[in-house]
Amino acid sequence: MDLTEPDIARIREQFDFDRSGRVVTNNAASTQPPRQLLDLYRSLTPFYENVHRGQSDASRYTTDRFESSYDTIAGWLGAPSRRSIATYRNTTEAINAVMYSLLTEFRDGDNVVTTMLEHNSNYVPWHGLCREILPRFGRRVELRIARFDHRTGELDLDHLASLVDARTKLVCCSGASNFLGSKPPLPIVRAIADAGGYPQPTGERRARLLVDGAQLVPSSFVDVQALDVDYLAFSFHKLLAPFGVGVLYAKEHLLEQSLPFLYGGDMIADGQVTPDAVGYNGLPWKYSAGTPNILGVIVSAQALRLAVDLVGGDPTRMHFRSEDPVPGPVVRRTMDRIGEHTAHLTRRAMDGLSGVPGLRMLGGPPGTPRSPLVAFTVAGWSPFELAAELNRHGVESRAGCHCATLAHHDLGLDPPASCRLSFYLYNSNADVDRAVDAVRKVVAHRPPAPTPVGGRHRREAA
Known part of the structure; x- marks a missing residue:
């Protein structure tokens, strides 16, 4: 069962980033720590x-x-x-x-x-x-x-x-x-x-x-x-x-x-x-x-136990700060809920990005099994410049090769870089929509450059 919006609101109360208004969509690099772990x-x-x-x-x-x-x-x-x-x-x-x-x-x-x-x-x-x-x-x-x-x-x-x-x-x-x-x-x-x-x-x-x-x-x-x-x-x-x-x-x-x-x-x-x-x-x-x-x-190790409590993986008891074994079915239920929620967010992001002019999503189409992220390029934009502009709109993406340098080179990307949005259990539909809207607004201020015949962009699109 997917996490509901009330579930996400309850989860987000445990994190300090929400108070700052940040749209944290660079979770493939690092997730945010909840206050309970710092305490x-x-x-x-x-x-x-x-x-x-x-x-x-x-x-x-x-x-x-x-x-x-x-x-x-x-x-x-x-x-x-x-x-x-x-x-x-x-x-x-x-x-x-x-x-x-x-x-x-x-x-x-x-x-x-x-x-x-x-x-x-x-x-x-x-x-x-x-x-x-x-x-x-x-x-x-x-x-x-x-x-x-x-x-x-x-x-x-x-x-x-x-x-x-x-x-x-x-x-x-x-x-x-x-x-x-x-x-x-x-x-x-x-x-x-x-x-x-x-x-x-x-x-x-x-x-x-x-x-x-x-x-x-x-x-x-x-x-x-x-x-x-x-x-x-x-x-x-x-x-x-x-x-x-x-x-x-x-x-x-x-x-x-x-x-x-x-x-x-x-x-x-x-x-x-x-x-x-x-x-x-x-x-x-x-x-x-x-x-x-x-x-x-x-x-x-306690972060694992806290994840169970945050997403309701075991409604019968609390696991955080305990040392009792976490049953296998509880682990599975916890991770299934996180996986279903992040997959939903990823599909929502990909559906929204699909209508942005000049934007090319990399990897499989929406609905195919994938880790909770989407990397993309936009014609006429450096990924680094695009990520900087998204940051000005309050959206934290990431630009670069993401240390997947071999694949970037193999795809012929020049520079070998892409922009990436990635999601985790505390992200909401509103986060996704705000990120997608920011991409639309940024790209709309600069129409895609014409694709040169035989040029790099044509080869990438192929």
Whole structure:
């Protein structure tokens, strides 16, 4: 069931941005934090202390809250336990953690397959691995990139399948594009990765699958065991929490057998450092070097619980500030409501933008499954200039390549940029209408420039 306008009005009361009159439509970059989470930070400060190995009441209290946060995150994703969860600063660092952990496992002649849809954070690390790092060790590992359909923005699954073979160690795929909005069918991608039959050090014969979930997790129900992903990365700053916490889910046996990304501090087993050997801590702390973002992790896990309460995912009780398990059906109901609401807003925006002269929406047509965003260009306008003009009308969009540089270049956009509106659970129909109206007004003040015969705009439209 979609969220109603009264639901949205109630939700917006929990956020400070609404008081300023801002039209927050750049949520694919970062969502807004509700006051309850900021208040939670302050409520934790009387017990401010480091975690693990402390004997004080404050340390034990903070350690308990910190560790239970891992349980909340694992349960939200359908992971077996906290042992499959590692926290980092953001999605980018989580993906880099996988890259560096696998660094010593690649053999000469292996390959990594990724796609032209990827955020730079799920392409550049693999470019660096295959074309900069491993060559310095004399090892040849090929990087292969799957195409996408320029008209719909959908991943070309046939091309992806043609790139995966018996030497494909890893397939890296976006769960939802932050530019074109398309959502690759992950069960099919999983089957393609399986078909390669690569002999992994664990004895499996399949390519591993890494999913960039930065745009997927905030508005979709994700069950990592049902999807059978090997790795999933996402950031909490796109899911109501303040900046600074990213998550890596990985299958437990992979974390057990891989080398850590960072060394020192809490990743070391207590007292197990000698001149000849170092013992690693148990999972998940093996992947928690140094002092982690303790309060950030606690608050981020509570953002998941608060989302349940905000959208009415469980009318029988309140979950925020508790540590009891959130049942799977409650997680699904919560994320389905968020997904349905943001999909409605996206369709409304696309319907409204479709009548703007010279405007070209990128990706699939209205009504097709997509992440809650729409990117577009307008003939005769620089995306940057357009976003600046929208800001003068009080509408916060975003212009640029959105770190989806490969796809912008592949579409022949010049400059490689677009303007983007993106939505989240606190956005209303009025926000969408105001944003669309602002686009109309801005564009109406400058008619589209004539399309030169054989020029760049003609090629883009084709």
